[in-house]
Amino acid sequence: MGEFINIFIKTAFVENLVLAYFLGMCSYLAVSKTVKTAFGLGLAVIFVLGITMPINWLINTYLLSDTGIFGIDLTFLRFILFIAVIASMVQLVEMVVEKYSPSLYTALGIFLPLITVNCAILGGSLFMVSREYNLTQSVAFGLGGGFGWFLAIIAIAAIREKIRYSNVPPALRGLGMAFILTGLMGIAFMSLMGIDPAAFSGN
Amino acid sequence: MAEATAQDQAVQEKEPLFGKKERKLLTDPLNDNNPITVQVLGICSALAVTSLVYPSIVMSVAVVFVTAFSALFTSLLRNYIPKQVRLIVQLVIIATLVTVVELTLKYLNYPVYKQLSVYIGLIITNCIIMGRLEAFSMGNKPWRSFLDGVGNGVGYGVILIGVAIVRELFGKGTLFAGSPIEMPIIGPTADYWINTTDNWWFGWYANNNLMVLPAAAMFVIGIMIWVQRSYNTKLVDVS
Numbered sequence: 001m002g003e004f005i006n007i008f009i010k011t012a013f014v015e016n017l018v019l020a021y022f023l024g025m026c027s028y029l030a031v032s033k034t035v036k037t038a039f040g041l042g043l044a045v046i047f048v049l050g051i052t053m054p055i056n057w058l059i060n061t062y063l064l065s066d067t068g069i070f071g072i073d074l075t076f077l078r079f080i081l082f083i084a085v086i087a088s089m090v091q092l093v094e095m096v097v098e099k100y101s102p103s104l105y106t107a108l109g110i111f112l113p114l115i116t117v118n119c120a121i122l123g124g125s126l127f128m129v130s131r132e133y134n135l136t137q138s139v140a141f142g143l144g145g146g147f148g149w150f151l152a153i154i155a156i157a158a159i160r161e162k163i164r165y166s167n168v169p170p171a172l173r174g175l176g177m178a179f180i181l182t183g184l185m186g187i188a189f190m191s192l193m194g195i196d197p198a199a200f201s202g203n
Numbered sequence: 204m205a206e207a208t209a210q211d212q213a214v215q216e217k218e219p220l221f222g223k224k225e226r227k228l229l230t231d232p233l234n235d236n237n238p239i240t241v242q243v244l245g246i247c248s249a250l251a252v253t254s255l256v257y258p259s260i261v262m263s264v265a266v267v268f269v270t271a272f273s274a275l276f277t278s279l280l281r282n283y284i285p286k287q288v289r290l291i292v293q294l295v296i297i298a299t300l301v302t303v304v305e306l307t308l309k310y311l312n313y314p315v316y317k318q319l320s321v322y323i324g325l326i327i328t329n330c331i332i333m334g335r336l337e338a339f340s341m342g343n344k345p346w347r348s349f350l351d352g353v354g355n356g357v358g359y360g361v362i363l364i365g366v367a368i369v370r371e372l373f374g375k376g377t378l379f380a381g382s383p384i385e386m387p388i389i390g391p392t393a394d395y396w397i398n399t400t401d402n403w404w405f406g407w408y409a410n411n412n413l414m415v416l417p418a419a420a421m422f423v424i425g426i427m428i429w430v431q432r433s434y435n436t437k438l439v440d441v442s
Contacts, residue, residue, distance in 0.1 A: 020417060025246035026330045076306065079324055080298040087291060116290070119328040126321035171432035175243060176425045183421030190416065 004140045007133075011144035014195055017120045018152040019186040021127075024120030028153055029178055031114075038157035040104075041114075044093070046146030048115050049124055052089050053142030056082050056125040057135055082125050083116075090116045120149055156181060228350045232358030234435065238331045239362040240428045245331035250366075250420040251322055254374065257382040258318050259367035263360030265304045265323065267353060270332050273297050274352030277340040284341075293336050294327070301326050314381065331355055366423045374414030 017023045024045070031041050059081055066073040094112045098105045105112075115121060124145050128138045159181055168177050238244045245266075252262050273296050277284075284292050305323050309316045316323070326332070335355050340348040371378060376390040389397040389408060399405045413419050 022246065022250040022417060022420070023325075025250070026244055029243050029246065076302055079302050079305075079327055080295060083294050083298050083327055084291070087294060116294075117328050117330055117333050119325050122328045123321055123325050126324045130321060169429070171436075172425070172429045175240075176428040176432065179421045179425035179428065183418040183425065186418035186421060187416070190418070 004136055007137055007140040008144035008147070011141050012148035012151070013189070014192050016148040016152060016189050017124065017145045018149055019182070019189045021123065023123040024118045024149055027114055027118050028149075028156070028182075029175070032153055032157040032160055032178070035154060035157045035161060038153045042146075042150030042153050044112055044115055045118065045120065045149050046143065048086070048090055048093060049121055049146035049149070050139070050142045051093070052086050052121060053124060053128060053138045054135060055085055055089065057128060057133070057138040059085065060129055078129070082122060086121050086125075087116050120145065152185070155185060225347065225350055228347060229354040229357075232351075232354040233361060234431070236358075237362065237431075238334075238355050238359045239424065240431055242331075242334065244334050245329040245359055246424075250424070251417060252319055253363055253367040253420050254370050254415055254417075255318075255380055256364065256367040256371050257379050258315055259363045260360075261308065261312070261315050262319060262322065263356070263363050265308065266326055266329065266331070266359055267356030268304060269297065269300045269326055269329075270335060270356035270359075271349055271352040273300055273332055274335060274340040274348040275345055277336045278343060278345040278348035281341050289341070290333075293333060297332055297336075298327050318381075331359055362424070362427065365427065366420055369423050370414045370419055373411050374419070376410045 011017070015021070018025065018028055027041065032038050060078065062068045063070065064074045064078060064081070068074075090113060094105075097112070124142060128141055133141055156178065160178060163177060163181075172180075232238060236242065239246060252258050273293070276296050277293060280292070280296075301324065304326070305316075308319075308323065335351060339351045343351070368378065371380065372388065376388055376395060378386040378388060387395040389395055389399060389405065390410065391399050397405055399408045
């Protein structure tokens, strides 16, 4: 449990997917104009990241590696299988949400299918492989990464709503300002670097 | 779709290899329709590799290859892909090409492959590629789609390399570090061309460590957008 919390906090704050690795930047910049839509997209990302991460872990360990059920090294199929899992999971989530919670479905709208091409999802799975996490760790990594992404997009959306009233140079308005704000937020998050959550969880 | 077929017929009458329209396809993404600074696509896999010039060049070449050939293949198959499953088909084409790039790079240049790590794989979710396939290749002829792919890949690469030059020069004082033509330009030891320790002109100069950090890429691109929109005022965001 300590390890779970440790990885969760580390990926959510210290190694934030958006602000330290630039993953999921496209939808982060495109959907952060108002807090309401940013909130919906953030929730959907937490959900999809939390689901796809353990599934991709199982696929990578039991299908693709040479100790898996086929007994041969199939890692060259990794990209195709991972992206297929993500695409089908997003489709599945979309159908489930539509059936059981139509209000949430209308709130998320077009952002659900957009998650397929959100680099944070595939990037999370690839990081999980390259860091050799086990199953618990990859669940923690998925949830923590999603939560960090959620925090980042809410923060930038709130700032962008306020900055509309400021006198920004015309050429820098909108996109340019969003980039510079993200850079500043990245520096702010960097002040958390070096914190080792393991020291607090008694691990 | 009707518009696209009408365009196809118009093209069939006369289809020069490098006519005016074809040239426009190549040059448009460099400025007016740049994938990064105007369409805001494909930033995800780009920024983290730009702290050094050499990996950025490798990354740009990889992206140009994938955009060009995925556009070509999608365009060749465009009449056979059912509309409901087109996203999956496109993803499979892209993922196959990216796997080819990844294995080639692993064989040719292992250190750079290690440095780029997951970002080569992330070319798959690079929105430029999906975006251009959806917007252009699904409704246009193969040769034009190929040119559009090359144009967008190059437009992306130009920004990537530009950001990398600024970051490496001011952050580390070198250019092309790690490549055969490494150029140590300015720094505090005798290995550099301009030695700042006992130089009368450059004694004040110190490399800016902020530039090595990921946040600097955001600043550099923000300033690039600012400069571009100051000259190209039709791109200014009015909202």
